[in-house]
Amino acid sequence: MEITDLTPAERRVWEAFPRGDGVDFREHPEDSSVDGAGWGPERTVRAEVLRALLLGAGRAEEGRVAGLKIKGARIVGSLDLRYAVVDHAIRLRDCWFERKPLMYGAQLKALVLGYSTLPGLTAATVRVDVVLRLSCCRITGPVRLQGAKLSALFLQGAVIGPTAGEESDEPPLQLNHVEVGTDIIANDLTVHGQLRLNGATVGGQVSLDRARLLAPGGIALHAETLTVGTDLRAHRMEAHGMVNLTGSRIPGQLNFAYAVFVNPDGVALRASSCAIGEMWLRNCPPVQGLVNLRRSQFDLLHVPAATWPEKIRIDGLSYRTLAPHLPAQERLPALEREESGYLPYAYEQLAGAYRTAGDEAAARTVQLAKLRRHRRTLPRHGRAWGLLQDVTVGYGFRPLRAAGWLLALLLVGSVAYGLHAPRPLKAGEAPDFNAVFYTIDLMLPIIGFGQESAYAPAGWYQWLSYLLIVTGWVLATTTAAGVSRSLQRQ
Incomplete structure (x- = not known):
């Protein structure tokens, strides 16, 4: 591509690339990329021009680091970087994309699309050495990052999924089997549909503070066999649909403080067969839907008595410490809510937690309640003797x-x-x-x-x-x- 073929807007980008300088097309700092469809030719750049620069047409000036740094552009056409090896940072902030970028199998240095509006992103198996940043983006189509290898992923403030009245046949945010070296930061994220994290491995923490996962009647968070290096934080998260963490490994905290779980016709929270250091449901309103904690192991389980729903599944659940410390009479009703009926092991676990806390009186109360509950399962003569x-x-x-x-x-x-x-x-x-x-x-x-x-x-x-x-x-x-x-x- 020759420079003579470029529009004035594209020429600005072409000349700035070798020096790594930024090009700001915004008329005002508060311009929103949501309005990008109406921007004129003075702010329009063809995707093929950007592709040509990234694949070798633009070379760094001596003593400078070349890179693509654009703000407020209307990018038309398809930015096709499939299988490409790009040694330059890509920073396209506040931009509007006519078509979804294609980056399947690409190897990138850094990809920053913050505050941009896109119809989707196809980047499965992509490798990003420094950072992938989608903060505050508005993405109406699916974001495909399955099998990606990333150093860090930022999604805070992003809104992903179809607009009102539209439907999608696939999950809007697909992060299954990703490998993230440090953290996934997704505070204030909104997903209209399913956030999929099955089989993902995160070296640091996953942060979903104040996230809104909206999949009524479906699966809001699908994170089976998720492995996290430290914590999964979800303070004040709002989940409409099932939160599924089956088989996850979280050595630190699974912190759902102040979170809202709504799936009244099904399972609201499933954390079965998990190995978790601490699970916090502090100050959560009552869960609307069933809670399944079967066969999971916790060092600390922080669940106020009022948070438990009407039906729970806790067969095989084990924990060392139960918080907050409450009288046994407030904890016992939850054991009556076990869907499969009387579970002696559940009473033994609760009694053991009270003994760990040094409350022998409460432990004896739990043991007595266990025998009374067992009496109801005996034949008539056994019930008489027990009474x-x-x-x-x-x-x-x-x-x-x-x-x-x-x-x-x-x-x-x-x-x-x-x-x-x-x-x-x-x-x-x-x-x-x-x-x-x-x-x-x-x-x-x-x-x-x-x-x-x-x-x-x-x-x-x-x-x-x-x-x-x-x-x-x-x-x-x-x-x-x-x-x-x-x-x-x-």
């Missing part, structure tokens, strides 16, 4: 309750037999009658004070003695069972 243990000694977790029952029975027997002493079996040979020790002899046959064998009650006092003997044995048996269970736990 008896619960009422008498609280399955061994309430030992003072047994002492209360024994004291009450001792008081009843002592008063009854004190008012009407039983007759001695052998007159003149019986020891002096003592109503208290006589009652103890009846209730605890393993202890003998010589009273029961020396006296024989009659009438309803005899029936009272039978009652004391039976209840004494029951209390002794249930107390022994409870003590044995406590020793086994320890």
Whole structure:
């Protein structure tokens, strides 16, 4: 391409390229690329001119670093850099693109398209050595970056996806299997459709603070087997549709503080089979939809009781610490919401978390709730025996309750037999009658004070003695069972 074939606008770009100088076509700094379709020839540059410069037509001046640096241009035609090796930085800020750039398989130094408006971007398997920046872009078509290898990716403030009333047959933002050396920064990102991160590997963090992922009834964030070097932050994120993190590996924080999850007719949050350091759902409103945390492992799980939805799946979930620290009575209702029914393991996990926090009383409350829940699964005779243990000694977790029952029975027997002493079996040979020790002899046959064998009650006092003997044995048996269970736990 000869310089004589260029328009005045293109000649400015051509002459600035060897020096790496910028060309600013904007009439005002606040010009928006959204209006670029109406810009005139004084701001129009053909994509083939840019391609020619990047592929060797423009050479750096001595002592200068050549590069493409344009602001506020209307770029017509297709910027086709498929399989190209470009050694110059590409910075096309505030530009309007007539057609989507094609960069499949390209090797680039840096690509900056911030604040630009594009109908899409095809750059699967692209390699960018320094940075790929799409900050504050408005991209109406799909962004295809599958398998890309990037040093860093910036998407903050970008709006990606079809405009209102339009539909797309593929996810608007495709980052599946990308390899990012440092971070993905996507604060304030808006995606009208699915953000796909399946199989991606990020050396640093993924930041989705205040992002809006809008895929009602579908999958808003598809990030199965995502691997992150440090944290995934999503403060105040708003997700309409399922957030799917199945099989992800996040050694630091998965931080959903103040986030909103809305998928009332399906799964709102799926983080099953994950290995995560800390998961935070602090100050989140109640999740609208099902939460699935099956088979995941957390060091810290920070979930307020009010955040859990009506249905959860927590089979195989393990965690070391549960926060915030709440009374056991506030945590237990969530275990009743398990979709598959009674899970003994879930109660053991909760009790273990309380023991880790040093709250043995709460741990015992959880264990008692577990046995009560288990009782509902037993046949009728098993439920009766369990109810008896619960009422008498609280399955061994309430030992003072047994002492209360024994004291009450001792008081009843002592008063009854004190008012009407039983007759001695052998007159003149019986020891002096003592109503208290006589009652103890009846209730605890393993202890003998010589009273029961020396006296024989009659009438309803005899029936009272039978009652004391039976209840004494029951209390002794249930107390022994409870003590044995406590020793086994320890």
